[in-house]
Amino acid sequence: MKISKEDLELIEKIKNYRTDQNQMDVINFKNEVLEKQNHELKNALKTLQSEHIDRNKLLNDIKKLKNENNNLKEKIEKSETKFDFLMTSPQSVRSVYGEIKNYLSKVEKKVLVCSPWITYLMEEFDGLPENINFKVITNFRKEDIEAGITDIDKIRVLKKFGADIRYNNNLHAKMVFIDSKIAIISSANMTGRGLRINYEAGVLIKDKKIVEDSIKFFKGVWKESKPLNPELITNYVSD
Template sequence: MSKVNSPLLKEFFDTAKREAFWLDKEGPEGFDEALFYDPYLLWYLSKMGLSSNECFKEALEAFIKKPQTREGKIPTGDYPPHTLNLRVLTSVEPDSEATDLAVGYFLDNLDEFKSHHSSPLHSQYLKALAIGTLALCELDYLKYKEIIDDLGEFLKSEQKGEGYWGEIHQWKDGTSYPIEGTSLLIEALSRVFGQNDECVIKAVEWIKRIQKEDRYWSADACLALISAGEGPKASLEYVEWGDMLRKQELKYIKPYFVHTSPKYFEEYHVEDVQEIIKRMLHSAKSEIRILSPYIEILHDELIKLITEKPELTFKMITRPKDDKGVNRKVIDQLNKYSGGNCKSNWKIHSRMVIVDKHEVLISSSDLDRNGLIDQYNAGIWTRDQETVTEAIKFFENIWNDSKDKTQSTN
C-alpha cells in the first residue's frame, strides 16, 4: 500500500503522523484500545511504512515486547496470540533478541499448535500456524525451509473437501463462513507451494464462490486472492515476496567477518568469535565438527549439548596431550562424553567449527581464553554451501589422517 499513489492513502499517512492517531488517554498504556486488543494491526502498519514512527515503536514495546515471557511467548491479542505478534517482530526487528525468543517458542511448541483437532479453537490454531508459517518465510526461508515445508503439508492435510479450512456455522440470522482463516491459509500455502498448488486453487475457487454469493469482498479475501495471483497479473505481493526471497538468499550465503579484540577503538572485550560459536553449537541438529589445536573454554557447553542431544554426532581434532598447551582434563572429559570421538594430530594449525552441513566458522582463534578473549583474532563465518562442503572434506581428510585413542584416558 505504501507504493500506491492515492489521495486517500496520502490523507491516511498525514493522519498517522499525529499522536491522536495512536493515543487515547483512557486506553491501555495510553494507546488506542484497538492496538491492545489486536497488536497484529502493527504488522499492517509496518507494511505501510510506519514502523519508524515513534508511537509505533512505543506500541510495539508496550503490547508485544514488554508482555513477552522468558520462554519467548507473547500472550497479547487474538487467541492463540503468539504467532500474530511473532510476525510483527519478524517484520520490524528480524535480528532482535525478542524475535529470537519468539521464534524459539513457536518452534518448541509446534506440536501443541497442531494438536487441537477436536478443540472448538481448532480453526484459530490453523490460522495461528498459517501466520507462523508466513513469519518464518519472511524471516529466513532457507534456514527454516524444512520446517516450513512440514507446516505446509500439515495445513494442506487439514483442508476440507470443498476447499476451506475451519468450520461453517449456521445461525438464526444466517451462515458464518471461515473467510479469514481460509484467506490466511491461502497466503501461507501460496508462499510455500506456489500459486498453482492444487489446495491453493481449490481454496481460491471456494473463496470466490462464497464472496460472490455474499456480494461482499472482505479485505482478507482480497489479500488472499492477490497473493494467489488473482489480482494484477504481476501482483505486488508476489513481486515483493520474490524480492524478499532473493535478499534472504544473498544474506544467507554472505560471509561475515568476526573477531576477538581486547580493545576495539573505544570498545573493550569484543568477543564475536565466541558468541558465533555458541550460537552455532546450540543450533546443531545432527553434527558438530571442531578442529582446534587447543580447547578449554566452551567445553562445559559442549558436554551439556552431547548429553542433552544424544542424536548429535560430535567429532573433535586437537593437538596430542603431549603438547604442553593442551588441557588434558578437558580433552579427557570431551573424549569420555563423545564416546571416544576425539582425535589428535601434531600437524594441525587450522581452527574451524562446522555445524551440520549448514555453516562453518574459519578463524585464527583457539577455543581457549587466549583465542576467545585475550588475543586479537579474526575469522569468517558463512552458510555458503560450497564453502561448507569443502570445509567438511578438509576436516574429514585430517580426521582420517589422525590417530585414534591418543586422547584416551587409558
C-alpha cells in the same frame, strides 16, 4: 325439433374447437413450465460458470503468491550476509567465542571441531542434543601437555560429552562447523586466551558451497588422523 345437417356440423366444429383449445391450453402450460425450467437451468449454468471462473482465479492467485514468495526468499537469501568478520580481543563485542557459543546453542545434528590446542571448553558442549554427530581433531604431543597447552582432563570431558576425538600432530587449522550450515574459521585455539583474551581474527561463513567445501577438508584431515582413545591417554599418563 329437427336439427339440420348444417347445425350438426356447426355443433361438431364447436366441440372440436373446444377440444383443440383445451389441448392448446395444456400445451401452453407445458411450454410455460419448460420455459421456467429452462430459465432456472440457464441461471444455474451461469452460477456454475461463475464459480468455475472464481476457482480458477483463486488457483491462479495462489500460484502467483507462491511464485512471489519464492522470489522473495531468493532475494532475502541474496541480501543476507554470507561472511562476517570476527575477532577476539579484550574489548571485542562480536568475538569468535561469542559466535561459537551462539551457534552451539542452536545445533541440531552436527558439531565438527578442529583445534590443535584444547584447554578451555564452553558449557554449551555439555548441553548438546543426544545422538549428535560430535567430532574433534586436535594435537596430542607430550611437550604440549607438559607446557599446559593441551589439557588431558578437558579431552576426557569432551569424550564424556560424546565427542569422537582423533589427533593429528600436523594440524594447525582452527575450525568449528555447526549443522553443515555454519563454518567459523579463525586463528583462535580452544583455549581461554585464544577465545577470550588474545587478539585473534576469523570469519563466520554461511555460504552453503564454501561451508560444504570446508567440511570436505575437515573430513580429509579426519581420515588421516588417529583415534585418541582412553587407552592412549592412560598410557601417556602412566608414562
